[in-house]
Amino acid sequence: MERLRNTYNKYWYAWAMVIPVVLVLAVLVFYPLFQGVWMSFTNINEANQVGEVCTKSLGGAETCAANPNQWQFIGLGNYADLLSGRVGEFWQNFRITLIWTFTCVFFHYTLGLALAVLINRQIKGRGVYRVLLILPWAVPAFVSAFSWKFIFDRDNGLVNGVISALGGTRVEFLDTVPKALAVVIIVNVWLGVPFMMVAMLGGMQSIPGELYEAAEMDGASPWQRFTNVTLPSLRPVSASVILLGTIWTFNMFPIIFLITRGGPAGGTDILVTGSYRAAFEGLRNYSLASSYGVLILSILIVYSIGYRFFLRKQGEVW
Amino acid sequence: MAKKTYARGHRSPLASFGIHATLVVASFIAVFPIVWIILTSFKPKASIRNLKLIDNPTLENYTALLNNTDFLRWFSNSVIVAIFTMIVGIAMAATAGFAISRYNFPGKRPLMWTFLITQMFPVAILIVPIYSIMSAFNLINTHASLVIAYCTVAVPFCTWMLKGYFDTIPKDLDEAATVDGLGPFGVFWRVVLPLARPGLAVTMFYTFLTAWGEVAYASAFLNTNDKFTLAYGLQTFVPRPPTLPVWELLTPAAVLITVPAGLVFFFAQKHLVAGLTAGGTKG
Numbered sequence: 001m002e003r004l005r006n007t008y009n010k011y012w013y014a015w016a017m018v019i020p021v022v023l024v025l026a027v028l029v030f031y032p033l034f035q036g037v038w039m040s041f042t043n044i045n046e047a048n049q050v051g052e053v054c055t056k057s058l059g060g061a062e063t064c065a066a067n068p069n070q071w072q073f074i075g076l077g078n079y080a081d082l083l084s085g086r087v088g089e090f091w092q093n094f095r096i097t098l099i100w101t102f103t104c105v106f107f108h109y110t111l112g113l114a115l116a117v118l119i120n121r122q123i124k125g126r127g128v129y130r131v132l133l134i135l136p137w138a139v140p141a142f143v144s145a146f147s148w149k150f151i152f153d154r155d156n157g158l159v160n161g162v163i164s165a166l167g168g169t170r171v172e173f174l175d176t177v178p179k180a181l182a183v184v185i186i187v188n189v190w191l192g193v194p195f196m197m198v199a200m201l202g203g204m205q206s207i208p209g210e211l212y213e214a215a216e217m218d219g220a221s222p223w224q225r226f227t228n229v230t231l232p233s234l235r236p237v238s239a240s241v242i243l244l245g246t247i248w249t250f251n252m253f254p255i256i257f258l259i260t261r262g263g264p265a266g267g268t269d270i271l272v273t274g275s276y277r278a279a280f281e282g283l284r285n286y287s288l289a290s291s292y293g294v295l296i297l298s299i300l301i302v303y304s305i306g307y308r309f310f311l312r313k314q315g316e317v318w
Numbered sequence: 319m320a321k322k323t324y325a326r327g328h329r330s331p332l333a334s335f336g337i338h339a340t341l342v343v344a345s346f347i348a349v350f351p352i353v354w355i356i357l358t359s360f361k362p363k364a365s366i367r368n369l370k371l372i373d374n375p376t377l378e379n380y381t382a383l384l385n386n387t388d389f390l391r392w393f394s395n396s397v398i399v400a401i402f403t404m405i406v407g408i409a410m411a412a413t414a415g416f417a418i419s420r421y422n423f424p425g426k427r428p429l430m431w432t433f434l435i436t437q438m439f440p441v442a443i444l445i446v447p448i449y450s451i452m453s454a455f456n457l458i459n460t461h462a463s464l465v466i467a468y469c470t471v472a473v474p475f476c477t478w479m480l481k482g483y484f485d486t487i488p489k490d491l492d493e494a495a496t497v498d499g500l501g502p503f504g505v506f507w508r509v510v511l512p513l514a515r516p517g518l519a520v521t522m523f524y525t526f527l528t529a530w531g532e533v534a535y536a537s538a539f540l541n542t543n544d545k546f547t548l549a550y551g552l553q554t555f556v557p558r559p560p561t562l563p564v565w566e567l568l569t570p571a572a573v574l575i576t577v578p579a580g581l582v583f584f585f586a587q588k589h590l591v592a593g594l595t596a597g598g599t600k601g
Contacts, residue, residue: 032447140531293443
């Protein structure tokens with residue numbers, strides 16, 4: 001008891017300062033999380049969520065009776081449905097998610113790194129280049145999505161304008177999966193490179209100049225300096241931004257949702273947009289959406305653990 | 319044996335040309351889509367598909383957008399939501415960030431891990447339960463619901479960033495202030511917060527932009543035109559096929575939405591990643 005009081009006296013102000021955040025997280029992140037996990041074991045949807053069905057008689061009186069088709073616990077039913085492909089398009093969405101995440105992160109990282117290397121050198125006008133290259137980051141994602149949808153539009157878009165001016169026939173970009181997927185990936189690469197570039201630039205500026213001087217003394221060529229000094233020094237930064245970037249891209253909602261709406265025929269849905277559409281389009285299937293959510297979270301957790309393990313094995317303290 | 323030296327800062331004119339050429343091309347790709355949207359927004363409706371950069375420039379798209387649509391209402395809704403998110407989010411993130419930076423209290427490590435892990439939660443799993451919590455409190459189709467939801471997105475990240483920023487303010491200052499008789503809250507309010515103004519600015523910008531550009535919660539929680547934020551309202555200009563998109567309204571709207579976000583962004587961008595890496599490496 002005495003010890004408890006001491007702890008309290010010593011730390012009450014620290015706890016008082018974090019309590020609002022803890023409360024918000026508890027009520028609006030962890031409680032929903034557990035509720036989401038619970039829902040994924042039920043068959044709750046828009047039609048069966050209420051406990052009572054009320055019908056109005058002609059006189060205006062209301063009679064309520066217990067809902068005969070009320071939602072119930074169905075165990076792993078949703079997961080079985082999803083993973084066996086009976087309901088929804090889990091594996092299709094998963095495949096698209098992998099293509100989407102891998103391609104986007106690959107181009108974000110390589111292009112971001114390349115531009116950072118160029119801009120980190122002593123060149124004229126690097127301030128101007130830096131501002132221009134960061135510009136896509138300043139545009140809200142939903143605005144970029146609509147703007148690019150316009151640029152790729154069949155009848156009014158710039159791309160098709162150029163194609164037809166060159167004598168080609170206009171292309172509908174969003175009518176087949178490969179073309180539509182290419183469009184959303186291009187858009188997401190366009191808007192994600194600046195973050196990587198700035199992160200890499202920050203990492204490069206913290207590399208001590210002596211390392212380069214030493215390398216120069218040893219007669220290292222620029223390429224050797226890059227592979228033997230720059231890249232290894234950037235590994236901690238790269239490790240965190242690639243992990244963050246993967247998670248963000250995996251959960252990236254607005255681009256696909258606003259450009260293709262998952263179309264054609266759900267072919268470009270990633271897991272996040274697929275689950276959103278299950279939850280809020282057509283008959284709102286809350287339980288199915290939650291099962292999607294649980295699966296997404298599990299995939300990301302496994303990935304993060306694997307990623308850390310992989311880094312540890314390579315001797316990274318992280 | 320003449321050995322070629324490779325000193326830094328010296329390079330052949332050809333290499334210089336290559337670097338500049340690459341950067342010019344990259345900058346062009348980065349900027350041109352934005353420029354194209356701006357140029358298109360000034361074209362009359364009939365020539366919107368025209369490839370000419372400038373074609374009978376006119377403000378008619380802007381006047382149509384402001385007079386005939388609810389754009390201004392959506393705009394003010396977005397401003398309200400973004401500003402409240404900013405104030406509420408920063409208030410919570412700053413106090414928590416300060417406690418985590420300055421005190422070693424039981425529960426600190428798990429809390430920091432929690433902040434990182436919440437970055438991983440997909441909208442997909444939270445949105446339905448949050449939706450039902452909001453409807454239990456009758457908050458569906460209100461701006462309060464959005465402010466609350468956005469705080470859950472922004473606060474963990476901002477706390478992390480502010481903690482990193484507070485770490486750079488020397489602890490001696492706190493101790494001096496404590497000797498002079500300030501309590502922990504006094505130290506926070508009178509000493510650390512004023513010194514952390516740049517860090518606060520960055521996190522404010524971050525929360526503002528988060529709220530300004532969010533789509534999923536806004537699309538799920540709002541359902542009447544007078545409550546729409548920009549992210550939702552704009553979807554009415556690009557309805558699902560077969561209805562044709564209204565590009566001549568979309569382009570000026572895109573420009574008007576990007577201007578405030580762009581301004582905010584340019585004040586913040588220099589510090590944005592510095593703050594992020596500071597928080598990340600000193601964990």
